Amino acid sequence: xxxxxxxxxxxxxxxxxxxxxxxxxxxxxxxxxxxxxxxxxxxxxxxxxxxxxxxxxxxxxxxxxxxxxxxxxxxxxxxxxxxxxxxxxxxxxxxxxxxxxxxxxxxxxxxxxxxxxxxxxxxxxxxxxxxxxxxxxxxxxxxxxxxxxxxxxxxxxxxxxxxxxxxxxxxxxxxxxxxxxxxxxxxxxxxxxxxxxxxxxxxxxxxxxxxxxxx
Amino acid sequence: xxxxxxxxxxxxxxxxxxxxxxxxxxxxxxxxxxxxxxxxxxxxxxxxxxxxxxxxxxxxxxxxxxxxxxxxxxxxxxxxxxxxxxxxxxxxxxxxxxxxxxxxxxxxxxxxxxxxxxxxxxxxxxxxxxxxxxxxxxxxxxxxxxxxxxxxxxxxxxxxxxxxxxxxxxxxxxxxxxxxxxxxxxxxxxxxxxxxxxxxxxxxxxxxxxxxxxxxxxxxxxxxxxxxxxxxxxxxxxxxxxxxxxxxxxxxxxxxxxxxxxxxxxxxxxxxxxxxxxxxxxxxxxxxxxxxxxxxxxxxxxxxxxxxxxxxxxxxxxxxxxxxxxxxxxxxxxxxxxxxxxxxxxxxxxxxxxxxxxxxxxxxxxxxxxxxxxxxxxxxxxxxxxxxxxxxxxxxxxxxxxxxxxxxxxx
Numbered sequence: 004x005x006x007x008x009x010x011x012x013x014x015x016x017x018x019x020x021x022x023x024x025x026x027x028x029x030x031x032x033x034x035x036x037x038x039x040x041x042x043x044x045x046x047x048x049x050x051x052x053x054x055x056x057x058x059x060x061x062x063x064x065x066x067x068x069x070x071x072x073x074x075x076x077x078x079x080x081x082x083x084x085x086x087x088x089x090x091x092x093x094x095x096x097x098x099x100x101x102x103x104x105x106x107x108x109x110x111x112x113x114x115x116x117x118x119x120x121x122x123x124x125x126x127x128x129x130x131x132x133x134x135x136x137x138x139x140x141x142x143x144x145x146x147x148x149x150x151x152x153x154x155x156x157x158x159x160x161x162x163x164x165x166x167x168x169x170x171x172x173x174x175x176x177x178x179x180x181x182x183x184x185x186x187x188x189x190x191x192x193x194x195x196x197x198x199x200x201x202x203x204x205x206x207x208x209x210x211x212x213x214x215x216x217x218x
Numbered sequence: 219x220x221x222x223x224x225x226x227x228x229x230x231x232x233x234x235x236x237x238x239x240x241x242x243x244x245x246x247x248x249x250x251x252x253x254x255x256x257x258x259x260x261x262x263x264x265x266x267x268x269x270x271x272x273x274x275x276x277x278x279x280x281x282x283x284x285x286x287x288x289x290x291x292x293x294x295x296x297x298x299x300x301x302x303x304x305x306x307x308x309x310x311x312x313x314x315x316x317x318x319x320x321x322x323x324x325x326x327x328x329x330x331x332x333x334x335x336x337x338x339x340x341x342x343x344x345x346x347x348x349x350x351x352x353x354x355x356x357x358x359x360x361x362x363x364x365x366x367x368x369x370x371x372x373x374x375x376x377x378x379x380x381x382x383x384x385x386x387x388x389x390x391x392x393x394x395x396x397x398x399x400x401x402x403x404x405x406x407x408x409x410x411x412x413x414x415x416x417x418x419x420x421x422x423x424x425x426x427x428x429x430x431x432x433x434x435x436x437x438x439x440x441x442x443x444x445x446x447x448x449x450x451x452x453x454x455x456x457x458x459x460x461x462x463x464x465x466x467x468x469x470x471x472x473x474x475x476x477x478x479x480x481x482x483x484x485x486x487x488x489x490x491x492x493x494x495x496x497x498x499x500x501x502x503x504x505x506x507x508x509x510x511x512x513x514x515x516x517x518x519x520x521x522x523x524x525x526x527x528x529x530x531x532x533x534x535x536x537x538x539x540x541x542x543x544x545x546x547x548x549x550x551x552x553x554x555x556x557x558x559x560x561x562x563x564x565x566x567x568x569x570x571x572x573x574x575x576x577x578x579x580x581x582x583x584x585x586x587x588x589x590x591x592x593x594x595x596x597x598x599x600x601x602x603x604x605x606x607x608x609x610x611x612x613x614x615x616x617x618x619x620x621x622x623x624x625x626x627x628x629x
Contacts, residue, residue, distance in 0.1 A: 053313035096362040097406065099369035101309075101351075104362075172369075176377050211315040216335050218377070 054183040054209040055100040056168075064205045065110045068189055069118055077162070077191055077200035078123060086124045087191075088163040089115065098170035098185065107187075108164065126160050162200065165190045179218035182210035243331040243557055247275040266291055266300065282308045283337040283563055286347050290567045293619065296627055298354060305351040311336070312344050313370075332561040340454075341378035342440070342485040343565045345371040345387055352393060353433070356617055357629050365397035378489035388417040389480035389572050396424050396431065396576070400615065421477050427578040430469075430607065432618045434476055436462040436590065437570025440486035448558035456483040457570050461598045462590040462622055465573040469607070470584040476573035483570050515546030569621070579609045590622050 045058040078085035089112040091104040116125050138155050140146055166189040174181040184206070191201040250258075255274060262270045269288035276284060289304030338344065348371030355364035368390045375387040385391065391414040398407035404426075411423050424431075438457025445451045465476035522539030529535050588601035599622055607616055620626040 053315055055313060095401075096366060097403065099366050099373060101355075101363045101366045101370070170369075172373050174373060174376055179377070181373070181377075213315055216332065217338050 054181065054211055056102050056185065060185075060207065061106055061110060064187055065107060065114060067205060068111060068203055069114050071203045072115065072191075072201060073118060075201060076122070081161070084122070084124050086126055086158050086161045088126045088128050088160045090129055090164070092128070093163065093165040093192075094168075094189075095166070096168045098168045099172055099183070100168070100170060100185065102168070104168070111164070111189075124158065126158050128160070131157070160194055162191050163194055165192050176218075178212065179215065180210065180212040182208055184208040242559060243334065245276075245279060245333070248277050250274050263292075263295065263297055263300070265295055266297070278336050279334075280337055280563070282311045282339065282347075283565065286339070286343070286350075286565055287567055289347075289350060293350065293354075293627060294621060294623070298357060298627060301350070302354050305347060305354065308347050309351055312338055312347060312374075331557040331559045333559065333563060335561065337561075337563055339565060340442075340486065341374050341489060342482060343568070344374040345390065345485070346482065346565070346568055347371075348374065349390060349393070352390075352397075353617070353619060356393075356397070356615075357627065359615075361397040361400045365394055365401070368394040368397065375485070378485075385413075386417055387480065387485065388414050388421075389574070391417070392421070392424075392479060392574065396428070399424060399426050399428070402426075418477075418479060421479065421574075422576075424576045425578070427612075428576045429609065429612055429614065430575075430577045430579050430616045430618075432467060432476065432575045432577075432586075432620070434465045434467075434573040434575075434588065434620045435569035435571070436460070436465065436573065436622060437483075439564065439566050439568040440483040440570070442486075442560075442562045442564040444560040444562050448556075450558040450560055452560035452562065454483075454486040454489070456487070460570050461592055463571075463593045464591040464595065466589040466591060467575055468585075468587040468589070469577065469579070470582075474575055474577070476575045478571050479574040480572040481570070482568055482572065512546045512548070515542045517546075519543030519546055579607065581609050581612060583608050586618070588620065 046062045048057070048059055089108055091108040094104050094108055096102060096104055112125060115123075134155070134157065141155070166187065169186050169188075171184040171186075172181065173184075185208070187205045189203050189205075190199045192198070193200050255271065258274055259267050259270055266288055269284060269291055273281065273284040273288065285304040285308040289301045289308065292298070292301040292304060339347070348367045352364040352367030352371070355361070355367060371390045372385040372387060372394070375385045375390065391410050395407045395410035395414065398404075398410060414421070415423075437460035440457055441455045443453050443455060445453045464478075467474040467476055519539045519542040522535055522542065526536045526539060584607040586601075586605040586607055589597050590599045592598050601620075601622075603626060605618070605626070605628065609616070615629070617629045618626055
């Protein structure tokens with residue numbers, strides 16, 4: 004009899020332990036303590052990302068465009084240094100991805116400027132107002148130095164960057180799967196003739212599926 | 219010894235019931251040191267402080283919800299920069315793909331409520347987040363990103379259309395077309411307007427000459443309630459006490475009926491079944507099965523214990539009866555630990571309906587007055603703000619966003 008009771012008590016204890024286990028006593032998640040801010044490589048995939056354009060995409064896109072532009076120089080026939088405008092004005096976003104287009108065109112210009120090593124002149128058309136303001140001050144004679152107005156010569160551009168970002172989205176409401184195909188086209192326009200002297204594109208497609216709890 | 223044994227059993231049973239009766243899951247608020255909270259709220263407008271306080275206290279779980287709610291409140295007060303930041307933060311989380319996420323895993327489990335997950339909203343809420351961010355881009359004349367927002371909102375809505383695989387959010391289609399027109403992308407505008415025409419055939423299309431766009435939002439937000447066995451079923455209902463049904467605009471000498479382009483509550487109520495509902499249904503079935511097993515075992519146990527004194531091998535039968543009893547109680551406790559309550563958190567300052575008007579006004583100054591009417595056409599309230607539209611350049615767009623409580627954003 005005593006053995007039977009002892010056995011039963013063991014069962015009781017085991018059951019209590021099981022209950023404690025299934026009651027799901029809050030386990031501390033691995034990331035409960037958070038993490039200090041730290042540097043990560045912008046060219047690498049980050050921990051948080053969606054199907055849009057991420058930092059590693061911007062770096063890959065611009066790097067490829069620069070390589071292609073320098074290996075197929077559209078200005079090679081030109082006798083003088085080509086004057087180029089690379090900004091976001093004619094680079095259109097027709098996609099479903101929100102993006103600051105300047106992140107692409109600025110990197111393109113800066114990296115190209117570094118790599119081209121003086122083989123072309125970059126015109127900062129977006130700073131035109133700044134130049135005009137300076138000219139106004141000079142005109143008013145407020146600059147101290149008696150410099151003539153004709154010293155200001157704004158370059159006429161030979162080429163300007165254009166292009167387009169477009170997307171094609173696909174979803175499956177039943178599975179929560181979705182994908183976005185991005186197509187980025189870059190054109191260099193000859194401003195005297197309208198000819199497209201250089202062109203290249205970059206495509207990528209991302210697909211994802213949300214946890215079922217969010218579908 | 220026997221007495222000790224039975225006391226032990228009773229204690230086990232009580233213990234089991236105590237930990238078993240879990241009730242609703244409690245979500246604790248973080249205790250933020252007062253000096254940190256003060257510093258965080260220091261530069262925030264007084265009216266928005268409660269929302270920002272909640273943002274810090276609720277943490278990640280309600281981060282998106284608090285941001286979208288504060289975003290709309292900021293927009294109402296004309297703090298467009300704050301609204302932009304709030305919607306950017308919310309969309310950052312909405313756009314991030316939550317796969318292999320710890321909280322999502324827990325929310326799927328038997329022992330946690332669905333409300334454990336970080337809020338990302340239902341498709342209508344995600345679509346509306348894109349709508350507001352799009353409007354804010356329009357205010358800055360960034361029509362490309364505005365259009366991207368409206369397109370992304372359309373995709374979110376398509377997730378809700380289980381049987382259609384296409385969007386029926388006319389408001390977003392209209393705004394997408396409007397932005398395309400402003401950008402001179404006629405083909406894209408035409409495609410969006412054709413889609414919209416299928417949904418709202420009687421709405422006049424905008425054109426490149428349209429230079430005034432007035433959006434008026436009326437009524438209270440759609441609600442979510444948990445219904446059915448174990449409160450496992452998520453149901454959507456229209457907001458309460460909605461009196462404003464029609465919007466009449468007086469622009470100069472003209473009277474214009476604003477077009478009710480989007481019924482937000484209808485968007486919420488007509489979404490197809492959520493895949494997560496199947497999981498919750500499974501949890502309810504689990505609960506029911508274990509409750510049944512538990513109650514059967516405890517019934518057998520009590521019968522055995524009652525019959526125990528008259529049986530020859532009473533000790534063995536008593537032990538079996540007790541074991542079954544404990545097992546039964548354990549089963550019942552496990553069943554009651556199952557958390558099946560659906561997630562009823564919802565965006566509480568959304569409108570019920572969005573009314574739209576677009577017009578092509580000549581260079582001049584116009585007085586704008588707005589009347590809100592009920593279903594019968596009786597005026598229930600009127601705009602307290604005297605708005606003046608100054609058209610000095612036909613190319614510029616004047617965008618007005620308005621609610622009956624007298625707040626608006628004008629560009």
